[in-house]
Amino acid sequence: MSVPSMSRARLQSENQAAMNAPYLTAESLTKTFGEHRAVDEVSLSVPQGEVTSIIGPSGAGKSSFIRCLNLLEVPDSGRLRIGDDALQFGGAEPRRSEIQAVRRHTGMVFQAFNLFPHLTALKNVALAQMRVLGRSRKEAEDRAMAQLERVGLADKAGSYPGQCSGGQQQRIAIARALAMDPDLMLFDEPTSGLDPEIGAEILTVMRELAADKMTMLVVTHEMEFARHVSNQIVVMVDGAVIEQGEPDKIMSDPEHQRTKQFLSAVLGR
């Protein structure tokens, strides 16, 4: 009797291990803008099915780093592995096909939403499905509708972005990213352009995604979210990762002096 229970336990722990294998691994990524080293030898892993939050003061290179991950900025050097795709920077420019392969696996949500203003919410979510994934108009629009429902905006399908509030626009943007079936969602300060009240509705959607085991990397100033939703917190200062670990540990007992300073500033303690 004890054998099956043991094997079940082992199976569980194996599942756990498989769940936590990194989906994304960045090694020594560096990005320079002119003289400024925005991203300085950053290495980090994003485990499959978990939420990783990047926090840190403004200008720490958090956004630049996350933009390197789907190659909106091409890093100057370092290595990047996303799923089965591996890229090495510093030599030849990555080929268009390599860039597209990485982007096919990642969804991105921007601070400024960047919805397509001349298209309805439904078309915003359906367009790339048709053009990139080759889905029929019917299938793309059905799935777009399902994603809009998921973010609570089915009734806005026919509206243009300009007719929606900021919070609604950001939720449409999340639906647009989800409709491409990404394996990893990147969020670049998704609530920073919004009133705190409105930001809360975005965080709710993100919590639901986390509960669905979506792999997420979130650049955020929302300390509550970072602490209670993420499995891992990464602290970036001056382009470099200075500390990373369990949210409770980082929040209550940070090791690095700079982390303490930052947290006391944002948490007001």
Added chain:
Amino acid sequence: MSDFSWLYDWPAHIPNLLPGLWTAIVITVIACSVGYVLGFFLALMTEAPLRAVRYTAVVIVEVGRGLPILVLMYIAYQGLPQVGVLLDPMPSAIAALTYSAAAYSTEMIRAGLASVPRGQFEAAAAVSLSRADTYRFIIVPQAARISIPPLVNLTITIFQATSLATVITVSEIMHHAYLSGSINFQYMSVYVAAAVLYLSITLPGAILTGYLEKNLGSPTKNARRTSIRKRVTTKTPAGV
């Protein structure tokens, strides 16, 4: 000896000039539709990463805008045969006006493309749209709102410039008018009739331009365009 009979007898000359109006419209439509496509690619070239490509575009555009259209027409009709390119009058006029339309439209199209916020390119890239699809579905439709009013205006200008083709014997409006006048000596009547034909196109065109400038897109679209632009310009991208 004053003669004001032209005040009422000009309509009699309209039928003689109508074939010329048709010719002028054909020249305009071909020159503008081909010219604006060329202008689009020249606009892309002016933003190209390679300096040689940018300079080539700038030279093509500045020469096209710097030369009088009359000069272009003479070059096309009488100059090119010397280098072995023999064009009939009509194709010569079309070639000259196409070049002119391309050169003048480049800056209008470039301004339209430049008005689309960078975030639109990034959002398109983030959902893996190809470069061609990004322009076709995302950038050009938004740029068109800025570019179309001046392009309509340019079309009117090109239509007026078809009158110059008379010097290279294209039978457009002025060619017919001049021939009629030299037969019946009622120059004033004939030219008033020609003027009415030009105005029948250019006045509605001017009204259309004004209307488009005010009304391209709904008010809500205008509102969101400015709000998005503000948001993008006030925020430094990516913590640079």
